[in-house]
Amino acid sequence: MSFLRFVVRRLVELAVTLLGASFVVFGAMYLAPGSPTSFLLSGRSASPEALAALNAQYHLDDPFLVRYLRWLGQVLQGDFGRSITYRTDVAKLLGDRLPATLLLVAMALVVVVVLGLLLGRFGAVRGGATDSAILVSTTLAIGTPSFVAAVLLQGLFSVKLGWFPSSGTGDGLADMLWHLTLPAIALALYLIGMLARVTRSAMLEELGSEHVTVARSRGVPERQVISRHVFRNALGTVLTTGGLIVSTLLVCTILVESAFSIGGVGQLLELATTTKDFPTVQAISLLIVALFMLVNLVVDLLHPLVDPRVTLGSRRSAA
Amino acid sequence: MNALDIQGLRLQLPGTARPVLDGVDLTVAAGETVALVGESGSGKTLTSRSALRLLPPGARAEGKVLVAGEDVLTMDADRLRALRTGQAAMIFQDPRAATNPLRRIGDFLTESVTLAGKMNRAEATERAVSLLGAVGLGPELLGRYPGQLSGGMLQRVVIAAALMGDPALLLADEATTALDVTSQAEVVALLGRLREQFGTGLLFVTHDLGLAAAISDRVYVMYAGRIAEVGPAAALFEHPRHPYTAALLAATPRPDAPGGRLAAIDGQPPDLRQELTGCAFAARCPLATELCRTVVPEPVKVSGGHLAACHHSDQLEGSTARV
Amino acid sequence: MSVALTRRPGLAALRTGWGPLHLLCLGFAAVVVLAALLAPWLAPADPNAVDLGGALGGPSADHLLGADAAGRDTLSRLLIGARTSLLGPLGVVVFSTVGGIVVGTLAAWCGGWLDSLLSRSTELVFAFPGLLLAVLIVSVYGEGLLAPVLALAVAYLPYVSRLTRSLVLAERRRPYVSAYQVQGHSAWQICRRHVIPNIAPVVLAQSAINFGYALMDLAGLSFLGLGVPALTPDWGRMVFDGQTAIQHGYPLSAVLPCAAVILTVVAFNVVGERWADQVARRDR
Numbered sequence: 001m002s003f004l005r006f007v008v009r010r011l012v013e014l015a016v017t018l019l020g021a022s023f024v025v026f027g028a029m030y031l032a033p034g035s036p037t038s039f040l041l042s043g044r045s046a047s048p049e050a051l052a053a054l055n056a057q058y059h060l061d062d063p064f065l066v067r068y069l070r071w072l073g074q075v076l077q078g079d080f081g082r083s084i085t086y087r088t089d090v091a092k093l094l095g096d097r098l099p100a101t102l103l104l105v106a107m108a109l110v111v112v113v114v115l116g117l118l119l120g121r122f123g124a125v126r127g128g129a130t131d132s133a134i135l136v137s138t139t140l141a142i143g144t145p146s147f148v149a150a151v152l153l154q155g156l157f158s159v160k161l162g163w164f165p166s167s168g169t170g171d172g173l174a175d176m177l178w179h180l181t182l183p184a185i186a187l188a189l190y191l192i193g194m195l196a197r198v199t200r201s202a203m204l205e206e207l208g209s210e211h212v213t214v215a216r217s218r219g220v221p222e223r224q225v226i227s228r229h230v231f232r233n234a235l236g237t238v239l240t241t242g243g244l245i246v247s248t249l250l251v252c253t254i255l256v257e258s259a260f261s262i263g264g265v266g267q268l269l270e271l272a273t274t275t276k277d278f279p280t281v282q283a284i285s286l287l288i289v290a291l292f293m294l295v296n297l298v299v300d301l302l303h304p305l306v307d308p309r310v311t312l313g314s315r316r317s318a319a
Numbered sequence: 320m321n322a323l324d325i326q327g328l329r330l331q332l333p334g335t336a337r338p339v340l341d342g343v344d345l346t347v348a349a350g351e352t353v354a355l356v357g358e359s360g361s362g363k364t365l366t367s368r369s370a371l372r373l374l375p376p377g378a379r380a381e382g383k384v385l386v387a388g389e390d391v392l393t394m395d396a397d398r399l400r401a402l403r404t405g406q407a408a409m410i411f412q413d414p415r416a417a418t419n420p421l422r423r424i425g426d427f428l429t430e431s432v433t434l435a436g437k438m439n440r441a442e443a444t445e446r447a448v449s450l451l452g453a454v455g456l457g458p459e460l461l462g463r464y465p466g467q468l469s470g471g472m473l474q475r476v477v478i479a480a481a482l483m484g485d486p487a488l489l490l491a492d493e494a495t496t497a498l499d500v501t502s503q504a505e506v507v508a509l510l511g512r513l514r515e516q517f518g519t520g521l522l523f524v525t526h527d528l529g530l531a532a533a534i535s536d537r538v539y540v541m542y543a544g545r546i547a548e549v550g551p552a553a554a555l556f557e558h559p560r561h562p563y564t565a566a567l568l569a570a571t572p573r574p575d576a577p578g579g580r581l582a583a584i585d586g587q588p589p590d591l592r593q594e595l596t597g598c599a600f601a602a603r604c605p606l607a608t609e610l611c612r613t614v615v616p617e618p619v620k621v622s623g624g625h626l627a628a629c630h631h632s633d634q635l636e637g638s639t640a641r642v
Numbered sequence: 643m644s645v646a647l648t649r650r651p652g653l654a655a656l657r658t659g660w661g662p663l664h665l666l667c668l669g670f671a672a673v674v675v676l677a678a679l680l681a682p683w684l685a686p687a688d689p690n691a692v693d694l695g696g697a698l699g700g701p702s703a704d705h706l707l708g709a710d711a712a713g714r715d716t717l718s719r720l721l722i723g724a725r726t727s728l729l730g731p732l733g734v735v736v737f738s739t740v741g742g743i744v745v746g747t748l749a750a751w752c753g754g755w756l757d758s759l760l761s762r763s764t765e766l767v768f769a770f771p772g773l774l775l776a777v778l779i780v781s782v783y784g785e786g787l788l789a790p791v792l793a794l795a796v797a798y799l800p801y802v803s804r805l806t807r808s809l810v811l812a813e814r815r816r817p818y819v820s821a822y823q824v825q826g827h828s829a830w831q832i833c834r835r836h837v838i839p840n841i842a843p844v845v846l847a848q849s850a851i852n853f854g855y856a857l858m859d860l861a862g863l864s865f866l867g868l869g870v871p872a873l874t875p876d877w878g879r880m881v882f883d884g885q886t887a888i889q890h891g892y893p894l895s896a897v898l899p900c901a902a903v904i905l906t907v908v909a910f911n912v913v914g915e916r917w918a919d920q921v922a923r924r925d926r
Contacts, residue, residue, distance in 0.1 A: 017765060020766045021766060025778065028778050028782055029782060031779070031783075136663075139911070139912065143854070143905070143907035143911055144903075144904050145903060147881060148881060148900045148903050148904060151881050151885055151888065151900060152896075152897070154888060155897070159893075160891075209416065210411065210413065210416035211418055211419045211420075214409075214417045214418070215430070216373070217371050217403060218408065218430075218431035218480070218484075219401065219402070219403030219434075219435050219484075220435075221400065221434060221435075228422070229422075233419065233420075233421050247771050248771065250771075251774050252773070254866065255866065259865075270866050270868075272781065273780055273781040273868060274868070276782075281777070281781045285770075285777075288774055289770060292771070308466065309420050309464075
């Protein structure tokens with residue numbers, strides 16, 4: 001299959017799934033008990049004018065499907081409606097808060113990839129006591145939810161030792177990096193453990209394969225055997241976890257950002273959920289789902305480059 | 320000087336009661352083709368791998384394995400690596416498993432010599448192209464991946480790769496077993512040609528007696544970690560002097576023996592977890608006596624260059640293999 | 643067809659040679675479950691009794707594990723909290739297992755449009771991380787345990803249904819099924835009496851693996867104040883309450899629930915993986 005046809009086909013698939021996701025996100029509102037108006041107001045008193053405005057905004061007199069299609073049309077134009085709590089455009093809210101979250105996720109991603117690959121490689125190659133120590137610590141990391149890591153890191157490094165600020169986002173890049181260090185580690189911890197395990201087992205599998213023995217029998221130095229044959233071959237398996245890693249990072253920002261009071265999208269999602277600010281919840285949910293699918297698409301496109309056995313369209317993805 | 324000279328090699332694996340290799344003596348002269356035959360588990364693969372010191376983890380080795388006069392078992396890591404990139408090379412059973420599916424053919428051919436610093440990239444690529452030519456393949460393969468080649472083509476690539484360091488000793492471990500019949504014949508013919516062209520000694524490990532007879536100058540028959548019989552190919556196959564060789568020949572299907580029954584060898588090879596007293600084949604041997612069960616038979620010369628490790632090899636004198 | 647449990651990547655590496663750790667984890671899991679069952683009798687104090695005078699106190703005769711920022715007894719809250727903290731994931735696992743078996747069996751047995759519809763929906767649900775789906779539902783329903791448990795059950799259902807589908811497809815090809823069909827047994831009877839009991843160990847192993855993850859997700863929700871109602875003791879909520887204590891330099895009331903969450907998740911993960919390994923080996 002040609003590259004272009006594959007990309008087009010995957011983009012269509014992505015659009016269809018996104019359409020389904022948007023339907024879920026939109027339809028969830030109607031699962032609520034009571035009328036949509038009472039749900040949207042959820043106890044807030046409203047003047048007749050405000051009620052009329054709500055009715056006009058949501059076109060509550062139209063049939064469900066018409067309302068959905070109209071909402072979808074607006075979303076496609078980047079209009080996610082108005083936040084009920086903040087009384088501003090959701091798109092603008094997101095735009096203000098996205099940089100902090102993206103920086104946080106990017107930092108965590110770097111930590112996950114670097115430490116996960118290093119630890120996994122180390123454990124597989126060294127074996128023995130090193131490997132056991134890495135196995136035990138990664139087992140602990142996989143059992144530690146990000147909010148628990150956040151609270152423990154906060155207690156140790158900001159309250160007790162005072163090395164890092166315990167909350168806030170900071171101003172300017174350097175200050176932000178300093179503020180976001182602990183949150184990024186908290187966000188990364190679980191995934192470091194997971195990625196280290198994936199890397200380790202993929203490398204062990206390769207280490208036992210015949211072509212590694214062959215490379216050794218031909219006098220290829222051990223370091224190159226590891227990097228050129230073992231680690232390199234494990235990367236394909238590691239890559240398939242990319243979508244899972246990014247979506248886990250995005251979702252867990254809701255926990256970490258509220259633990260560290262970071263003014264990002266995650267905190268916004270938490271606030272919007274507690275105040276039943278549904279348009280905001282809808283927008284953020286769609287954003288996360290779309291990013292997850294986008295990353296999976298990129299992984300699928302990259303996979304044949306990493307592993308020539310994988311041809312475009314045949315997926316070996318780890319869900 | 321012999322390309323390979325194994326003297327009294329004993330190999331003990333952890334958790335076993337007796338050595339997997341028990342006093343193996345084997346030589347391959349320069350330019351000679353030697354076949355090493357035996358059932359699976361007889362130790363023939365371990366013997367050939369010992370020439371590159373590819374031993375299983377935890378294995379203890381005694382004796383000498385001389386490649387071009389140097390003992391492989393005692394040399395340091397640098398020297399061993401140099402030997403593996405140069406004097407000795409191995410062709411493995413399954414070319415599909417022996418090549419890294421993620422690396423191009425060109426990379427596979429050149430990585431050993433370039434990483435060892437024996438050649439630069441350009442020299443290595445030039446040699447790779449000429450060797451691909453020697454095995455009947457074109458230079459366009461350099462950019463391909465193993466998955467894009469057929470098994471027969473890939474085994475030729477593996478052979479070319481083994482020749483990259485201009486080895487004096489080539490070890491072929493069941494090099495044709497994984498191939499279909501036509502590629503098998505091609506690869507066998509190719510190995511013969513290459514041996515003449517490059518003057519390498521060839522140790523051909525196989526369980527296929529017909530193939531061994533066709534390709535080799537001399538044949539070693541191995542049973543339970545010991546050499547049972549050794550001799551010139553024609554003499555050994557026409558007048559076997561060890562009951563195991565005779566039984567193996569009888570168990571080999573032959574198209575020219577009309578209606579011939581195949582004689583399976585009764586019993587199983589001895590278990591590695593049990594100690595052996597006497598001859599390893601005694602339990603399955605029709606000629607076995609009390610002597611066989613207590614005393615290990617030494618190899619006895621039966622004619623020029625033909626030795627058999629059997630107390631009763633004289634009973635087989637004048638025998639011919641059932642043809 | 644090769645049938646594999648969907649583990650979250652990473653844990654599949656737990657293999658033999660983990661004897662002592664596995665026993666330790668099995669023991670710890672048993673202790674936690676027992677503590678949750680017997681909590682009302684074990685708890686030395688009312689978990690919600692506020693005593694501002696004793697706030698942030700260290701371990702003492704009155705409060706064996708100290709007290710939190712509102713002076714509530716930490717040990718009692720841990721014990722009672724174990725109930726909600728385990729009950730939620732249990733609900734998730736039960737609902738997702740039952741639902742997943744039904745959906746997977748239907749998809750495999752009926753095939754056709756139903757199969758493709760169910761498979762498509764599975765793909766869709768995979769795009770929603772469990773926590774996000776739960777937040778979405780909570781934002782509609784408000785706080786409470788049932789809504790997030792159902793949301794997570796939906797999120798975890800595809801792991802079970804996909805596994806069930808491939809297992810049933812493999813089982814259906816076995817000769818005994820057509821033998822029963824020839825004898826006039828209904829599809830429902832064959833599934834209930836033969837197919838589902840045969841595939842149950844593998845599916846249950848998958849569910850055991852899901853338990854630890856559901857615990858993490860639900861504890862996270864109650865940390866955000868979105869899960870259990872405010873007054874119900876819960877480990878996630880205790881971690882949230884403990885943040886204030888930590889800021890004041892009294893980490894004990896935060897560290898204890900943190901440790902409870904981590905150790906319980908680790909214990910269930912290790913036990914579940916071990917079980918999955920054994921089932922996988924037996925089937926081979």
